[in-house]
Amino acid sequence: MLPRENRLSDPQEFRTAFRTGAKGTSGHVIAHLAHTRESHAPRVGFVVSKAVGNAVVRNRVKRRARAWAASRLSALEPGELLVVRALPAAAEADWTQLTGSLERALRRARRRQDSRAEA
Template sequence: MLPTEHRLADGELFRLASRRGARCGSSTVVAHLLLREGQGPPTVGFVVSRAVGNAVVRNRVKRRLRHLAREHVSSLPGSCVLVVRALPAAGSAPQRVLAEDLSHCLGRLTVRG
């Protein structure tokens, strides 16, 4: 489970990260990274739309992505905001593919930032 201090709950930060943050996409996820000023831990939010599947599938994808993000949160820069958007292919993708895609996107984003 992702620790509470790393959960993104502010809707305005969701919008800012999605619109103005650096973006990297793969076959199952699109990651948006917004570097921001100030102190604080990195925060991570998830967007899983109905296009991914029914409620059971969406919740499973969110749980998998939260688990994977927990492993990467320590490597995120400063007090950044990361938004991970699941694409429809994420609903049927195995855990290994989700892990590879998220790692690929985060690697590209942190090199840019």
């Protein structure tokens, strides 16, 4: 379970992550990583559409992604926003496949964000 201060719930912050964040993709998810100038705890949000599956499948994907995010909070910097968007392939993924995919997506988003900062 994510602590309250680490939950992304404001629609404006979701828009900020989507519009200004660096995008990292993998087979099961897309990660949008944005750094804000505010000094708040890192926040994580999830988007799992009906294209992923029925309510049971969507909730399972969200639970697994939340558990992964809770274990990775220390790797996120203060002021960062991370939005994880699940793709339909996430419905068929087991725990190891999904977490591996989440790691790859975050790594790619971080690499893209760092290259933007250097330019």
